[in-house]
Amino acid sequence: MSTVGTAAAQGDQLREQVHAAARRARHAAGELALATRETKDALLHAMADALVERTAEILTANERDVAAAREAGTPESMIDRLALTADRIVGVAEGLRTVAGLPDPVGEVVRGSVLPNGLRLQQVRVPLGVAGIVYEGRPNVTVDAAGLTLKSGNAVLLRGSSSAENSNTALVAVLADVLRSHGLPADSVQLVPCHDRASVRHLVTARGLVDVVIPRGGAGLISAVVEQATVPAIETGVGNCHVYVDADAELDTAVRVLVNSKARRTSVCNAAETVLVHRDIADRFVPVAVGELADAGVTVHGDQRFVELAGDSSYVVPAIDEDWDAEYLSSDLAAAVVDSLPEAIEHIATHGSGHTEAIVTTDVRSARQFTARVDAAAVNVNASTAFTDGGEFGMGAEIGISTQKLHARGPMGLPELTTTKWLTFGDGHLRP
Amino acid sequence: MSTVGTAAAQGDQLREQVHAAARRARHAAGELALATRETKDALLHAMADALVERTAEILTANERDVAAAREAGTPESMIDRLALTADRIVGVAEGLRTVAGLPDPVGEVVRGSVLPNGLRLQQVRVPLGVAGIVYEGRPNVTVDAAGLTLKSGNAVLLRGSSSAENSNTALVAVLADVLRSHGLPADSVQLVPCHDRASVRHLVTARGLVDVVIPRGGAGLISAVVEQATVPAIETGVGNCHVYVDADAELDTAVRVLVNSKARRTSVCNAAETVLVHRDIADRFVPVAVGELADAGVTVHGDQRFVELAGDSSYVVPAIDEDWDAEYLSSDLAAAVVDSLPEAIEHIATHGSGHTEAIVTTDVRSARQFTARVDAAAVNVNASTAFTDGGEFGMGAEIGISTQKLHARGPMGLPELTTTKWLTFGDGHLRP
Numbered sequence: 001m002s003t004v005g006t007a008a009a010q011g012d013q014l015r016e017q018v019h020a021a022a023r024r025a026r027h028a029a030g031e032l033a034l035a036t037r038e039t040k041d042a043l044l045h046a047m048a049d050a051l052v053e054r055t056a057e058i059l060t061a062n063e064r065d066v067a068a069a070r071e072a073g074t075p076e077s078m079i080d081r082l083a084l085t086a087d088r089i090v091g092v093a094e095g096l097r098t099v100a101g102l103p104d105p106v107g108e109v110v111r112g113s114v115l116p117n118g119l120r121l122q123q124v125r126v127p128l129g130v131a132g133i134v135y136e137g138r139p140n141v142t143v144d145a146a147g148l149t150l151k152s153g154n155a156v157l158l159r160g161s162s163s164a165e166n167s168n169t170a171l172v173a174v175l176a177d178v179l180r181s182h183g184l185p186a187d188s189v190q191l192v193p194c195h196d197r198a199s200v201r202h203l204v205t206a207r208g209l210v211d212v213v214i215p216r217g218g219a220g221l222i223s224a225v226v227e228q229a230t231v232p233a234i235e236t237g238v239g240n241c242h243v244y245v246d247a248d249a250e251l252d253t254a255v256r257v258l259v260n261s262k263a264r265r266t267s268v269c270n271a272a273e274t275v276l277v278h279r280d281i282a283d284r285f286v287p288v289a290v291g292e293l294a295d296a297g298v299t300v301h302g303d304q305r306f307v308e309l310a311g312d313s314s315y316v317v318p319a320i321d322e323d324w325d326a327e328y329l330s331s332d333l334a335a336a337v338v339d340s341l342p343e344a345i346e347h348i349a350t351h352g353s354g355h356t357e358a359i360v361t362t363d364v365r366s367a368r369q370f371t372a373r374v375d376a377a378a379v380n381v382n383a384s385t386a387f388t389d390g391g392e393f394g395m396g397a398e399i400g401i402s403t404q405k406l407h408a409r410g411p412m413g414l415p416e417l418t419t420t421k422w423l424t425f426g427d428g429h430l431r432p
Numbered sequence: 433m434s435t436v437g438t439a440a441a442q443g444d445q446l447r448e449q450v451h452a453a454a455r456r457a458r459h460a461a462g463e464l465a466l467a468t469r470e471t472k473d474a475l476l477h478a479m480a481d482a483l484v485e486r487t488a489e490i491l492t493a494n495e496r497d498v499a500a501a502r503e504a505g506t507p508e509s510m511i512d513r514l515a516l517t518a519d520r521i522v523g524v525a526e527g528l529r530t531v532a533g534l535p536d537p538v539g540e541v542v543r544g545s546v547l548p549n550g551l552r553l554q555q556v557r558v559p560l561g562v563a564g565i566v567y568e569g570r571p572n573v574t575v576d577a578a579g580l581t582l583k584s585g586n587a588v589l590l591r592g593s594s595s596a597e598n599s600n601t602a603l604v605a606v607l608a609d610v611l612r613s614h615g616l617p618a619d620s621v622q623l624v625p626c627h628d629r630a631s632v633r634h635l636v637t638a639r640g641l642v643d644v645v646i647p648r649g650g651a652g653l654i655s656a657v658v659e660q661a662t663v664p665a666i667e668t669g670v671g672n673c674h675v676y677v678d679a680d681a682e683l684d685t686a687v688r689v690l691v692n693s694k695a696r697r698t699s700v701c702n703a704a705e706t707v708l709v710h711r712d713i714a715d716r717f718v719p720v721a722v723g724e725l726a727d728a729g730v731t732v733h734g735d736q737r738f739v740e741l742a743g744d745s746s747y748v749v750p751a752i753d754e755d756w757d758a759e760y761l762s763s764d765l766a767a768a769v770v771d772s773l774p775e776a777i778e779h780i781a782t783h784g785s786g787h788t789e790a791i792v793t794t795d796v797r798s799a800r801q802f803t804a805r806v807d808a809a810a811v812n813v814n815a816s817t818a819f820t821d822g823g824e825f826g827m828g829a830e831i832g833i834s835t836q837k838l839h840a841r842g843p844m845g846l847p848e849l850t851t852t853k854w855l856t857f858g859d860g861h862l863r864p
Contacts, residue, residue: 115825119819256860349462375853387551405644421811425812428815
């Protein structure tokens with residue numbers, strides 16, 4: 001057989017492997033959909049217990065991943081994401097207990113009525129079925145995603161990074177054992193082969209077998225998934241968030257909201273990446289803001305007017321075109337002076353990613369115009385962009401933050417992992 | 433320039449033409465999103481008036497389409513779909529008035545709360561933005577789709593059939609004139625070039641310009657759109673619907689529900705295409721059902737057991753494998769005898785399209801098991817499959833019936849043409 005032939009045969013084999021896992025997941029999903037909240041909560045608590053009890057085994061597997069990553073010269077920041085500790089496992093287990101404590105969305109009657117002809121109509125929440133999660137190096141996502149999908153009655157196919165393969169295998173082995181001991185199908189949580197990029201493609205094109213695909217990771221991962229997917233996908237997490245400082249903003253409030261939005265944590269999708277300042281407040285705002293941002297270690301990439309007002313600072317550099325579209329996820333911030341609120345709104349429409357956009361103002365008309373015209377998952381008035389988060393929004397936990405408009409927009413909790421079904425109850429009702 | 437080069441240049445030109453229309457629609461959508469209900473309802477009433485007033489002009493255009501279709505040897509059933517009459521235009525105009533009378537979903541506060549830190553949170557309904565509708569020969573879809581998308585604050589790109597081009601152009605000209613006279617952008621409703629299949633591809637891959645694509649038509653059109661789309665798409669309307677007659681069904685009810693489900697209208701997606709009969713009632717049910725179905729002109733494609741019980745009838749033929757997956761949309765019905773309720777559920781899971789599935793039974797346990805285990809947009813107990821319809825469900829009007837699980841499932845009315853946006857109102861709130 002030629003090399004090409006062998007590669008093709010291996011490709012077919014991988015495809016069949018992924019689709020066979022999906023078929024098993026589908027079967028498992030049929031059982032999970034009928035599980036009561038009592039059963040699911042007991043399952044999650046037992047999983048939390050088992051993860052803590054089997055810490056040694058998990059850490060041994062994780063050490064192999066960490067050692068391999070070190071050997072491959074992986075930067076320490078990524079090793080830190082990959083590494084588990086006994087404390088981190090306790091944290092992951094606590095996450096499962098939190099999810100167990102959340103209301104079960106399944107069975108909720110969303111709408112209901114009796115039609116004029118007496119037909120009784122109910123729209124009820126049901127699980128989506130099989131969810132595919134594609135993610136990067138953090139092994140805690142394995143458990144978090146499993147907990148949220150199981151609680152919402154779904155089976156899950158996990159496609160993690162090959163760098164975390166040993167850790168993920170160990171974690172899923174623990175979860176599968178607990179599923180079995182609770183009389184639920186172990187196939188409810190499965191790992192998809194992670195050594196070949198093609199397995200992502202096979203997962204996201206398994207129409208009819210997989211009901212939704214959710215990528216969790218950087219912009220590259222997300223667009224790769226969305227572009228290949230024929231299964232419905234939910235785009236998550238790319239955030240080029242703006243803070244707009246209106247002419248009538250309170251100076252102190254504006255500076256504090258900006259610094260919190262940018263510098264609280266720079267590596268998260270709800271961090272601000274650009275500040276836009278109305279020209280009428282720019283001469284007072286810019287020097288103060290630059291000082292506070294410099295204290296927080298932030299480098300500002302300013303347009304000409306911003307740089308001129310900033311004064312001499314090693315933390316200020318001239319912006320280039322790419323800065324307006326950058327999701328830095330670092331201690332960098334693009335900054336521009338604008339002539340008007342409409343210009344700010346236009347800038348956001350052009351460069352924003354539809355995640356979170358904030359205005360700082362005391363003028364109710366500006367607030368109204370900004371909230372009405374800015375098209376994003378979250379629009380904040382006098383509040384840090386950092387609030388866009390399932391935990392902060394009271395959802396208890398989140399599977400991601402959707403930046404698309406269909407199905408779910410913003411933080412996605414348990415209800416966002418369900419669909420609905422219309423039930424009609426008649427007495428031999430016929431349509432005239 | 434070579435022919436290939438010319439074709440490529442024409443392809444680029446078409447792509448640019450579609451995308452330019454989408455950019456204009458996007459701009460228009462920004463205005464429409466802010467239109468009040470009062471404005472939108474007045475617009476729809478004025479459109480209804482204008483369509484009736486300009487009937488002569490519309491009919492002249494339609495006659496050109498009809499003449500061309502006749503010349504091309506189009507079957508009369510398709511000509512009937514294409515043809516407009518003064519009465520049909522009045523009907524289309526009435527449809528717009530009905531939509532004007534429906535509540536405006538935009539601005540509805542879906543959820544809201546005050547967080548422990550005092551941050552006020554509102555999830556409000558907002559338009560999706562730009563909707564692309566891909567459809568076939570009926571010109572009335574042009575107006576129906578425009579009415580629903582405009583009322584929900586969206587701009588619309590209409591990609592109709594080339595066979596209806598003159599009709600659609602005349603209809604959109606009327607709608608655009610009314611938009612202009614109401615101070616709203618005429619680009620809110622635009623036709624996409626319809627002479628080249630590639631324009632569908634350009635429309636459904638215009639990510640960032642088009643927010644949702646909804647195909648309306650046959651299975652071929654729908655899967656072509658869904659497979660090509662990188663813009664989120666909503667699958668609509670393929671219906672391989674089943675009626676399952678349980679062992680404990682009332683014989684009369686079962687026969688009436690089946691005949692209504694199958695024969696009320698055979699060309700619609702909620703028509704039944706398969707009947708499954710429990711073996712314990714089959715000997716009583718089958719002969720009666722076959723007689724009633726024959727009276728309605730329905731040919732039954734039965735499995736061996738069904739055919740044996742049916743007796744000698746020119747309306748009964750043996751089923752082949754393809755019958756179980758067929759969406760006939762004609763006076764044909766697949767029929768099988770099953771040994772149990774679980775076998776019926778399994779058959780539906782294998783062959784159903786997730787549209788509407790009905791059980792006829794007097795046993796509450798069977799009803800419960802069927803509604804819990806069957807995975808479809810609508811699951812009916814003792815009621816005809818024909819009820820799955822936006823009008824019947826009290827939505828007033830529908831843009832289609834979604835058979836997918838994400839965003840919307842079942843009949844889609846105005847709220848399904850919206851998304852949401854989180855608004856947060858703080859007083860300089862920072863996240864700790």
